[in-house]
Amino acid sequence: MELGNPPSPSLTITGWAIWYHNKAIAIPDVVIAQIQAAPTEALGKFEEELERAWKHMFPITQTSINTGNLPLDHPAWGTTPNPWWRFLTDAPLISEMEAQELNKLRRPLVQPYLDEYGWLVQERKVIDFRGTMTSHLGNQPTMKLIHTVSHMKSCDLLLCCREEIQGILSYMVVWKPEWVVSKDMLRRLGWSMMASARMGTNPLEIPNTYCAKINIILWNCRGALNPDFKRRVMEILVNHFPAMLIITETRVGDVRAAKIIEELPFDGFFVTDTVGYAGGLWLLWKKEEVEVFVLSATEQEIHATVKVPPGAISSLQGRTYL
Structure with a gap:
């Protein structure tokens, strides 16, 4: 070259x-x-x-x-025309009306959710004693809200990606309470759950009328060097008060990622390197609300245990938590 x-x-x-x-x-x-x-x-x-x-x-x-x-x-x-968030494989943004119609066709039992800033939330997930899984493609603009339906003090988290077709990564997030088997088994379980979910509506999705507070947000940002990135993160925080923010397809890692995160209101973070110029996994959290122990990581995967510190339980009363 x-x-x-x-x-x-x-x-x-x-x-x-x-x-x-x-x-x-x-x-x-x-x-x-x-x-x-x-x-x-x-x-x-x-x-x-x-x-x-x-x-x-x-x-x-x-x-x-x-x-x-x-x-x-x-x-x-x-x-400057930027190679970090303008991949040729990226799906174009569509209007809110078009997105709502697509969501209704794909999941007729779950109404699309627009937050106060007009962001379209494609999916609302819950974590119960069985755990849960969610997935998305890196070329799609995606935001998902995740919360628990019961008070679980510890949960295994596996965030990983793999290349489906050239230039497009498929992401998967698996939450499993009280997991005692290997990470490889957790990964295989997650991909299996993803294949099953493609066959129909996921029973763990919930309607918009469920009034639990959200403490985990999954966002496929498609480029953390985008000038709008920090503004959008602050809108997410004001709207949903997450204890954890999982960001995929950041397209930036290493020192640059750390410099961007320094300006965000999270005091705990872990990032992976990119896959070429694609990929990039960021795990951000507030230490006063959750403890995150990263067990292993590669450029395509983060395996961690998420716990609620003893002193945080009283401050989290009235909201769901891990």
Whole structure:
């Protein structure tokens, strides 16, 4: 894959570059198009320095071409056509009316739910003594609300993804109380539950009239470098007060992920690296409400135990919790 020449500091150039051998090298538009068409392909994987450079692409500005770095709050991240949230495989956004009609056709027993900011919630899930599973494709705009129907003090959480077709990852989240078998068995159970759920309406879905407070939110954000990302997270928090926020398809990991999360009102977090330029799993939580113990993790999976700390039980009375 051929790169362009170093951009001249005296010229006004837009586009993307990598910092390689102590200089900025422009990335041709054809390479950006290849990333957007096949985002799960890892670039530069045969050389450590080059692989690291590809993971830290940055918009070309007068500052970045001299330093190889650009603050994440710089407007160029939003104004430069971005390979992180504009994959060719991404499903286009549709109107609220169209989304409601699609939801009614797919799950006639469960009415679509619009929160106070007009966000469409595709699914409401509950966790009872049997546990639950939910899934989605990484190219779809998705938000789901999850809560418990009984007071469970401990639950195993498995968040994982796998590539279904080129460039599109399929995500699965499995919650299982009092799980004592291996992670591999939990993963196999989850994929089996997902296959069964495709055969019909999931009996653990609940109607919008159920009045329990939500404490877990699953959001497929399709790019945490999107300028609207932080605003949307704050809207979720104001609307639903989650103790945990699970974000998939962040398309950013490593140091950049940590810098973004530092500005969010969660004091516990765990992130995975991306799969090429796709993927990225973020697990965020509030330590005063839940304790999360990450047991193992890869770029495609997080396995954790979620518990309610003893001191949090009294403060959580009146709301459901894990």
